[in-house]
Amino acid sequence: MKKPRRNRFFFVLFLFGTMMFFYGCGGQKQAMTQDEIVEVRFGYPGGVGDYETIKNKIIPLFEQEHPNIKIKLEYQPWNQFWTKLKTQIAAGDAPDFWVSDGVYFMEYADRGALKDLTEWVKRDFDQKDFFALDFASSPDGRIWGIPREIQTIALYYNKDSFDDVGLSYPDETWDWNSLLDNAKKLTRDTNGDKKIDQYGFWSTNWISGGWFNFIYQNKGRILDKTRTKSMLDRSEAIEAVQFMVDMVLKHKVSPTDEVSSSVGGNHAIFQAKVVAMYPYNYAMSSAFNQSKDLNYDSVVLPKGKVRAASYNAIPIVINSKATDQKAEAAWEFIRFFAQNETVQRTWAEGGFGIPILKKVVYSKSFVDAPTKPSNKSAFIEPLEEGYGLPMDINKCWNEWRVALTENLSLAWLGQTSAEKAMLKAHKDVQKILDNAFAK
């Protein structure tokens, strides 16, 4: 009795499956044949915070001013975007233009995936009105993208921690000695349980807010100006790393890497008042402001022999395989984003980073905004004074950075000296560079 029904069921299922297969095979995309309208695909790695802003505020504004261009937003989660982008590029299907992380753009530029924008920038931009226009440039001066926003490193500090021990807040006169002295005084047991509950400074094994700054402040370098040779074996670089490691192991004014990284994101230790001074970028203040009673501000990084601070920007880049028409449409959007004051203000007020239009930076939308930190000019100074440095970005940035970090981790664990770690790192990094730039 059940037999025919079962048979039929399987047959229908099989038919259904076959139908789906063929439905999928048939072309479904109707071509957009209206002559004036150019549709461009915009790859966008984002989070929850920027979706509203980009989709409902900025893109409509642009399409109003440019009715012949339609932006097709391809919004993806930040972390997964890069894998997806690479898959798309490999399959020949990348978006016409996309938002790139500043440290990754050379991976694509140096392999011919991006369009050279130098001429257009010269033609359409007045350098003096903007910050960091040349951020996304290769050593030979060609420009590959225009920043959406800029992130520089400054020193966050917890005012309450300073008040508790009667120290005056950090200022621009600080150097490495003042940093260390104050850090020592701030490292203490706050609740009487004989254990250190608060550290003075966050000295950890990473590039942006870590050894990059100290090395360059000490007049050392990580890579040479062509970004093909490692300079990690020079004494200036080694000294700088030694200083950082000493803060953890010798002076014990910094938590170890593992303590700070394992409690859900290292920014937690600043929010939990576990560390009094914390070097990081402007965007992190959005996280800090969720802790309403966190009394903090920012100041420029202390100086070494010279001033130096790493900075990163998020450039919008154009696919080298985009048709001329689409590339131009994409360029219109990129220009619009950078030059339109309303857009720049909206973006600045979202707290994502430092906008590039100087006029907006020095306005109520950014530097005079009533949000914390109050001293936002600490983030602007590296750009104004010219000591903001991109992090030696090249086509194999990720690979050498990881090799360097892994080697240094042994120094941070106290299992080897800073010098030995740096010398080994120098060899590993040079090998990677040689491999990548071999012809």
Next chain:
Amino acid sequence: MAHKNTLKFLKTSLAYLFITLGALTMVIPFLWMISTALKEPGQIFSMPPVLIPKPIVRTNFVRAWSSLPFGLFSMNSFKVSILGTVGTLVSCSWAAYAFARLRFPFKNVLFTLILATMMIPGQITMIPVFVIMKYLGWYDTHFPLWVPHFFGSAFGTFLLRQFFMALPAELDDAAKIDGCNPLQIYYKIFLPLSKPALATLGVLTFLSSWNSLLGPVIYLKTIEKFTLMIGLAFFQGQYYTDYSLLMSGSLISLIPIVLLYIVAQKYFVQGIALTGIKG
């Protein structure tokens, strides 16, 4: 007499104690997720960590759910997972039956081939598979996420094959004497007796489909087609992760799985009397 009873009581209590402790350690991340979801965002990272939030806020759930079209994301996840599960159950049970009971040439070779498909890490074949899906016109559709399930999976086939092979051959023989062909043996005998295995495979397939992230990210472009996991991935931002949103969102996404598991329990734990063959 009383001595024996107290001993038994003690043994049972001890057993209960052990499994309760064990269960508690299993449930801790879940408790922690609930704790985080009920906290004010700024309080998530107090050192040392605090289990019971003060004050308890319920707004995180609403904030998480309304930040992006999560209702839509959930529907998409349901669709993809249910279709994928049905597909796996059908195709894997067919293939498993063939390997367990039928005779045909190259059986060993084919079975090894099936296992071999599990040995190549998926990340490596991802790009060529993407190219195929693009060629089929399935880019930015849900098809790549569930249609392949209708074509079998190595895991499901292997699992069911082991279960089918453990069923006594006498059942087949009896059915053959009655004049049944393999298809009838399959659904009259194997399917009903394999409810625990099928339920297990069903739950595990649904779970893996529900929780998959990379596949949906690669194949979907339009935000309205995204699945729940992609939605949750948005909470992990560029510089930091919003844990109050992520944990509350994740908790909501766990509910269907937990319900499915509880309901499916009825099937995995039923004793079957295999003595006396029901005609």
Next chain:
Amino acid sequence: MKENIKNKNVGTLSFYSKQEILWALFFLAPYLVGLIIFWLGPVIASFLISFTKWELVGKPIWLGLGNYRQLFNDELFIKSLINTAYYTIVSVPLGITLSLLLAVAMNQKLKGIVFYRTAFFMPHISSMVAIALLWGWIYNSQYGLLNYLIGLLGLPPQNWLGNPKLAMPALIIMSVWKGLGYNMMIWLAALQGIPEDLYEAARIDGANKWQQFRNITVPLLSPTTFLLLILGIIGSFQVFEQSYVMTKGGPAHATLTLVLYMYSSAFEWLKMGYASAMAYILALIILVITLIQFKYQNKWVHY
């Protein structure tokens, strides 16, 4: 797989009747079609890529055996292989045994057993991010639960995730914990297939619970043991998520697993050809181990 063969003339096509072959084709059709469409092409393509240098952008350059030769001299690759083997050798037997004991315990008709079974399944369904967060706290050298507990026993605090010698064991413990519920489910399903009357008969003969377990349960579960062993090995050799989310392969490459190294090579350092070569070496290793298992299964697996 030799159970259906009563005759030594296997292998010749004529040994099988047309009907048998047709039935086999019928049941295997979806699988075979799927293999050809979705698997064969990509595998051939990625295998060919392993002989090239391909940076995802631009054309692949033929290298012949270049990638494979380089891999044998790559100390990171060797390290990742050792790490992965270490992980597999410890976590697979541990996971299978513990989950079996758990399943036997969960097979009772105790009150509230549904709650317990669900509780043990929870870690498996939770996302790796939540689990990594939690265990990061458990393993934290200063505030962590584990150091607190061992402190109560008078032992000094350990740097679980920061010490290269302890990081992999720490990951293994977390993985086994997470996987218990999954294996337990499969064991539970298998336990249902053991007829009650076998236990009855044994009880009448005076066997205690342990003897029943050893002489009835274990042998009858051998198909499942075999399944979980093979699946466990195949899965563990490809361990990725745990070290990607928790330790990113650190500290000092102590938790760098093969698939993590492969994934980084492909998607972070744009060395697609190199990564493909790694994948195929891995596949070969797993295949050899699996084939050895199949050869010896007759000695202990009863269907």
